[in-house]
Amino acid sequence: MTRFVEGHALELLEGGGAYFPALAAAFDQARHEIHLQAYIFADDPAGRLVADALVRAAARGVEVHVLVDGFGGRTMPRLLRERLRGAGIGLLFFRPDVSVFDFQRSRLRRLHHKIAAIDGRIGFAGGINVIDDMHTPGHTPPRWDYAVKVQGPLTLEILRVARQTWDTVARTYLHRRWPPWRPMPHALAESGATRALPPAGPISAAFVVRDTLRHRRDIEDSYLEAIARAQREVLIANAYFLPGVEFRRALVDAARRGVRVTLLLQARMEYVLMRHASRVFYQQLLDAGVCIFEYHQSFMHAKVAVIDGEWATVGSSNIDPMSLLLAREANVFVRDADFAAGLLSSLQRAMAAGARPVVAPGFRRGLAGRIASWISYGIVRVLLGWAGYGARKDYL
Secondary structure, three states: OOOOEEEEEEEEEEOHHHHHHHHHHHHHHOOOEEEEEEOOEOOOHHHHHHHHHHHHHHHOOOEEEEEEEOOOOOOOOHHHHHHHHHOOOEEEEEOOOOOOOOOOHHHHOOEOOEEEEEOOOEEEEEOOOEOOOOOOOOOOOOEEOEEEEEEOOHHHHHHHHHHHHHHHHHOOOOOOOOOOOOOOOOOOOOOOOOOOOOOOOOEEEEEEEEOOOOOOOHHHHHHHHHHHHOOOEEEEEEOOEOOOHHHHHHHHHHHHOOOEEEEEEEOOOOOHHHHHHOOOOHHHHHHOOOEEEEEOOOEEOOEEEEEOOOEEEEEOOOEOHHHHHHOEEEEEEEEOHHHHHHHHHHHHHHHHHHEEEEOHHHHOOOHHHHHHHHHHHHHHHHHHHHHHHOOOOOOO
């Protein structure tokens, strides 16, 4: 069961235009320690804004750590890497060996979360990488996504996860000394327990991660728990949507008991395989009464949801095998009517401006479309088996 903690102030940040200035401002307030972890760190206006703030913090004597995924960050320019390291910033890459000739299963296990921790006082989580919203090759910009700024007790948990991930990766760099033990600020956050920070606001929230050790299903289970309790409305906006059997069954059951279930999905995905595979289960969901909208206006990268106007989530986790079975992810789950209303209003505006309904009678796809979908779905299943998840027959 998701463990919600009271006492938070949360700020919903829509797009890089809101996120990057807030992130840089928090870095400028740092006094002791910064962790920034992302799948991508680009050398563009957004990346330079963030890098400038990190360099300023390091110049003040703040201990700064940047962790970027080895695949997502493979195009990070050498000059940017040298600038960060030259400023005294620790820069590491998660699983950096991404050769096309590397057929190890582990190469699919990526660092996909996007989190920042500042002094144990401020935290960020969401789906926004360090890359400009206008950089959307093959898509209409801007990229549409969300993050959340957290103040309150959970900031210690965000810092604990960031430190633990950094230390795990640092130990794989054998030429580096192991990081020293550092006490948590204010108090220890042990075994996931967060304490000793005063309340910052009235909101109940939970910071939930997905990894390959003790938290393999935590994000998926948090979704399933909330969907099972839904009484009026479920709205999920997700860029990559290929849910497993249990997730599909939860959506179908909710719709059949009278809950209005709406999925807002990306119309034009980056990856052809996922675009076709994700449509395999459209008919099943439509026949059960689930409403599906596809977003056409720009590139949707969001991974958010609102349920019954009081439960919400903002994070990095897609509803697909890569996120739910393989990658390191992080979501903030919220129980607060005002926060949920703000996110719901944002989603409704986006849907009104750029989404089109997928209508059940009109979704009888041609033979070529059905063949492409089932072939793509079959390839995804083969990849899951290769990655060691063939035993999870409950997934696809």
